[in-house]
Amino acid sequence: MQQPPQHNAAAGQGRQRWQTFEESDLDDWHKDAETPVRPLTRSEAQALIAKHPRVSVWRVIAMQAAFGVLVALVWGALTNRAEAVLSALYAVGVVVLPSLLMARGVFGPNAGRSVGGLLFWEVAKLGLSGALLALAPVVLKPVDWAALLVTLILCLKVVVVVLLFGLRRSKNSV
Numbered sequence: 001m002q003q004p005p006q007h008n009a010a011a012g013q014g015r016q017r018w019q020t021f022e023e024s025d026l027d028d029w030h031k032d033a034e035t036p037v038r039p040l041t042r043s044e045a046q047a048l049i050a051k052h053p054r055v056s057v058w059r060v061i062a063m064q065a066a067f068g069v070l071v072a073l074v075w076g077a078l079t080n081r082a083e084a085v086l087s088a089l090y091a092v093g094v095v096v097l098p099s100l101l102m103a104r105g106v107f108g109p110n111a112g113r114s115v116g117g118l119l120f121w122e123v124a125k126l127g128l129s130g131a132l133l134a135l136a137p138v139v140l141k142p143v144d145w146a147a148l149l150v151t152l153i154l155c156l157k158v159v160v161v162v163l164l165f166g167l168r169r170s171k172n173s174v
Contacts, residue, residue, distance in 0.1 A: 061100060067158050068096070069092060071092075071155070085147075087143055087145070088144075088147045090148060094133055096155070098126075101121070
């Protein structure tokens with residue numbers, strides 16, 4: 001098979017560089033495959049677990065609920081309107097109730113730890129959250145959408161704060 005003619009020297013050098021890259025890439029692959037994996041000793045495993053402490057899903061949900069109630073109280077203090085407080089509390093329910101359902105399904109006593117089960121409970125959580133948001137105008141009359149949506153977003157961000165705080169705490173303990 002004939003190769004296309006080279007128009008300049010740079011094109012030929014680029015092809016040569018590419019072939020060299022592929023060969024070196026294969027060499028690195030073989031080196032990585034031969035690296036032995038050794039199991040951790042008991043003390044190494046305990047040190048690793050101590051370095052990265054677990055965060056309980058139940059504690060995160062409780063913190064979301066507590067922070068949401070605090071935000072609802074702030075809405076009440078700032079607006080002096082019951083609609084704002086009720087909308088903010090409804091937002092807390094939109095975050096916490098589906099999270100409790102999912103946590104119970106994934107970590108409960110009869111939970112099967114599979115990807116399919118996790119996917120099922122995540123879809124159930126999203127469906128319940130969407131249904132609760134769609135029912136907000138029916139349940140709350142009138143709805144303070146600003147209070148509801150801001151509280152909803154702040155409650156969802158509690159997870160990020162808890163994880164960052166947990167990571168920072170584990171770095172300081174080392």
